[in-house]
Each structure stands twice: as C-alpha cells, then as structure tokens.
Amino acid sequence: MAFTLTINGEARVADVEGDTPLLWVLRDTLGLVGAKFGCGAAICGACTVHIDGVPVRSCVMPVRRVGTKAVTTIEGVGATPVGAKVQEAWKTIDVPQCGYCQAGQIMSATALLNATPRPTDDDIDAAMDGNLCRCTTYLRIREAIKAAAGTEA
Numbered sequence: 001m002a003f004t005l006t007i008n009g010e011a012r013v014a015d016v017e018g019d020t021p022l023l024w025v026l027r028d029t030l031g032l033v034g035a036k037f038g039c040g041a042a043i044c045g046a047c048t049v050h051i052d053g054v055p056v057r058s059c060v061m062p063v064r065r066v067g068t069k070a071v072t073t074i075e076g077v078g079a080t081p082v083g084a085k086v087q088e089a090w091k092t093i094d095v096p097q098c099g100y101c102q103a104g105q106i107m108s109a110t111a112l113l114n115a116t117p118r119p120t121d122d123d124i125d126a127a128m129d130g131n132l133c134r135c136t137t138y139l140r141i142r143e144a145i146k147a148a149a150g151t152e153a
Helices: 022-029 081-093 102-115 121-128 138-149
Strands: 002-007 010-015 048-051 054-057 070-072
Touching: 002 022, 010 022, 048 102, 054 102, 081 102, 081 138, 102 121, 102 138, 121 138
Parallel strands: 002 070
Antiparallel strands: 002 010, 048 054, 048 070
C-alpha cells in the first residue's frame, strides 16, 4: 500500500505494508538513516523522531498510524530554531562519543525545549528518561540542553 508521509516538510511516498514500523520506512525505503535501530521495543530511544512535534519511538510506530501528521527526523530538525540550537550545543559541548544514540537524544532534547524553553534538572531528567547512552555522556547531554536553553550554570 502506498503511504504519503510529510517528512521534514516534504511529501514522500512509501509503498509498504501498513504495519511496517516507521523506522524501517524511514531507513530502508526513504533513505533517511539518522534514526537508529537499538532495541526494537521503544526502550532505548535511538529511533526517536517527532510526530507533530511529539517525540515518538519509530521502531514501534506502524506507518499506518502516522496518517497526515508531520514527521521530523534528525535530518530535518536542524532547520527549526530550537533544533539548530540543540545541534550547535551538542557540537560545542562535544557530547557524542560513539554517536549511535545521539540522534534520538537530540530529538528528545529538542522536543523538551520546544515544550519547556527553560527546563529544570527534573524536567530534563523526565524528558530524557528512556534515551539510553552506552557511553554514559549524560552529564554532557544535560550541559548541552542547558546551553541550548541559555540556562547553563
């Protein structure tokens, strides 16, 4: 079945089964490989994308459930003002080590700052819960979120 999806502001057509996870549509069908497969169970956050601005684990989101909602991936989030600030902070703070989880981390951080422009540590903890980093760069992630928000201590 053909699905027309709005991804990063552009209409894209994917001829896939409706129960195909959005992650595989993005990666295998549309060539947007920034979102990563980590666990396949919505536990690690490596596959996080935004659907109408809300962070969603694309590994468990059937493409048929996207409908007409806007999908933003790591490839497009930098075109938004907050996404650009987050990405710049990630570079400035030198957050990534291996980098595998960072697309999902950036997507969750951007959604947080869109909803809560001046987050507390508790806000950051809640928003980033479920985004796992095997390299344990959590302190740099927190620092980058605060830098992007303009609230670094």
